[in-house]
Amino acid sequence: MQNLSIGNTRKKHFLSLMMATAASTMLLGSCEKEITQGIAGTVTERFGDWMPPASGGERPYATEIYIFHAFSTSDLDTTPAYWNGFPGFPISCLNRQPVAVASSDKDGRFQAALEPGSYSVFYRDDPGDEACVLYPASWGGYGELGWVTVDKNNVSNIDIIVSHCVY
Numbered sequence: 001m002q003n004l005s006i007g008n009t010r011k012k013h014f015l016s017l018m019m020a021t022a023a024s025t026m027l028l029g030s031c032e033k034e035i036t037q038g039i040a041g042t043v044t045e046r047f048g049d050w051m052p053p054a055s056g057g058e059r060p061y062a063t064e065i066y067i068f069h070a071f072s073t074s075d076l077d078t079t080p081a082y083w084n085g086f087p088g089f090p091i092s093c094l095n096r097q098p099v100a101v102a103s104s105d106k107d108g109r110f111q112a113a114l115e116p117g118s119y120s121v122f123y124r125d126d127p128g129d130e131a132c133v134l135y136p137a138s139w140g141g142y143g144e145l146g147w148v149t150v151d152k153n154n155v156s157n158i159d160i161i162v163s164h165c166v167y
Contacts (some may be wrong), residue, residue: 039067039148040111041158043104043123046165056165062109063123063162066091067100068135070118073143088125088133096148114150121146123160135162 017097034040043063048056077095099119104110107155122134122145148156 009010013052035111035113036155037116037153038112038114038150038155039121040109040155041160042108043110043160043162044108045162048165050165052086058142060104060106062104063125064106065102065104065110065112065160066098066122066124067102067112067114067120068087068094068096068098068120070144070147071096071121072145088135089122091132091134094134104136111155116150116152118147119143121148121158121160123162125142125162 011091043061043065044058046056046058054068076089076093100112100114102110102112121137123137124132124134126133137148137158139145140147148158150156
């Protein structure tokens, strides 16, 4: 009988993420070739002091974008952990695999070719974070997490703000 330690669980989780990433690579277009159906957008980092008089700024942000079939907080067995003051979810707590994983480029642009449907979009703030904490691109009034709808032959645009600033 094999004893699954935390290390083996992380390895299995990492391998399943890698398989999902490899499978989604076929669905993802590069930013040079525009997709005709799916999700596209930008990721922007806000930094510095945004309290009046604001002296902070914005810049494009390169990171990983995780796309799941749509879900809300009521679908989770956990409440968000507060990482750096913002509610994030370790990917292991989401109990689901991403449909696609995209990367925003140095200009903050990303895109993912997807079938029509509703999706939850998350971003990874710190790609080096071992826990793989994901943050929803938006929150809805009823617990919706990063919901975006993709219609047939349409690209839904989404702009993600990664906040590293003081308000």
